[in-house]
Amino acid sequence: MTRLLDPRSVRELATRLGLRPTKQRGQNFVVDANTVRRIVTTAGVTADDVVLEIGPGLGSLTLALLDAAAGVVAVEIDELLAGALPATVADRSPEHADALTVVTADALAVRTLPRTPTRVVANLPYNVSVPVLLHLLETFPDWRHGLVMVQAEVADRLAAGPGSRTYGVPSAKMAWWAETARVGSVPAAVFWPVPNVESGLVRITRRPPPETTADRAHVFAVIDAAFAQRRKMLRSALAGLAGSSAAASEALTAAGVDPTARGETLDVAAFARIAERLPVTPGPRART
Template sequence: MTSEEHSLLSAADIRKLADILDLRPTKTLGQNYVIDPNTIRRIVGAAHLDAREHVLEIGPGLGSLTLGLMDVAHTVTAIEIDPPVANRLATTVEAWRPESSHRLSVVEADALRIGRADIDAARPQAADGPPTAIVANLPYNVAVPVMLHILAELPNIQHGLVMVQQEVAERLVAGPGSKIYGVPSVKMAWYGKATSAGTVGTKVFWPAPRITSGLVHFAAEEPPETTATRQEVFEVIDTAFAQRRKTMRAALSQWAGSGVAAEEILLAAGVDPKARGEVLEIEHFVRIAEHKHHRGES
């Protein structure tokens, strides 16, 4: 089955649903709805979903992307923070895909705070297991925290496609040595490989945002083997980029206890103390955290 076999929500359909709900999209919730069916088809196609997959959708809004996902995936769990919008989604799916309503579960929740147990409890009755893919049009102001939170909560996620502000997309896929390589880039690398999947213009949204959106494809990989915890590794990343122009020795001095201690940890981890965080890969940050961890145990 392909998304071309079924009609999708048009601009007129979106505005009609908004009128029914007396909905006025807000910047606070990052509500910019895709009103172009071809863009939905493009997003769904770029996600490379398996017909047996359980997909997690964050911020389904009025259902444009939800319908497209249900045409190619086995089941969909949608997380929506706005109560009236969340309550309407199942009705929309029943009207547009009456034969598929049992394959959808809608959770009214904040994606930044939802836990694995909440998602498991809300699993669609037709789902064979937890979500293995994430596809979402993420609110610009919380895109990175939401993505990192979901990946931490759902280790079964194997791949996905997210639409975010173009600047955020560029940061997520940036590699060491790039001027925009930073905390989002390195933390995403802990979970897997993020690559660019293209851009989306402003005219396919209602209301139209002021800036272009970017599509980011994600493929999960096993985190580097280490005795340090993810929290310890992420603390090193945050500290290293808090003042990104500082050398690692200077940036980590307070974290390590002193400049001398920081230099010893860096040398033991095989990292040049004079290097800056922007040239280091995730494995470097892992080794730094690991050597601090071992130092604390000795």
């Protein structure tokens, strides 16, 4: 039977490894067994799933995933943690040791995996959560469902819809790939070290992108420009891409969008319509 990690065992593992968690890599480890059980249940992991986990750390979530899935592919950038994870699983869940595959790499650089994932479940490092998610959606098209734990503020942005105060670049770009929904909160107290922010759970369900003749890179360039200066009307925000405010207004009108509207009011389908009518050249990038 799998023995999940608790606060004492997490600290013992860290001490044995000589580990000092770093903010640079967003290393905050879950120390509460009930939390990882809840994540696995909410994620809907089944015995047929091969789960892709990013940033497994000391293995708190990994152990719970192995209890439910056919296999886990864990991508870990920290060589010390990646090297220790198989031994932790062999010690605490020996019957699942062969179901774990560890890839020592930066998740943003991974292009191939030893097994094809069907689901993504991860406690994502706060500082790279959005770029990692967008990379996984673009690079590994076979996974259809996911659940990620991210900083609460990021969870709100990922799940926001047009017109929301938190709607922005992450919201619009995620909507190209998938439906998202915030499905829970996680208190800071279940982590070690304890972060100074709460966390949120976001469910991801992949869907086809909008029907459009524009490619994704062009649509994303329009999104970046639209949100580079949130207070600007779209005719001004897109002037750099169109060549002038007048040209931007013409493209927006042709796309059925009010030139005086602002980016936060548009859904991804509207951005796609704009991209179809707007020649895209390098422009300002919004902060994700």
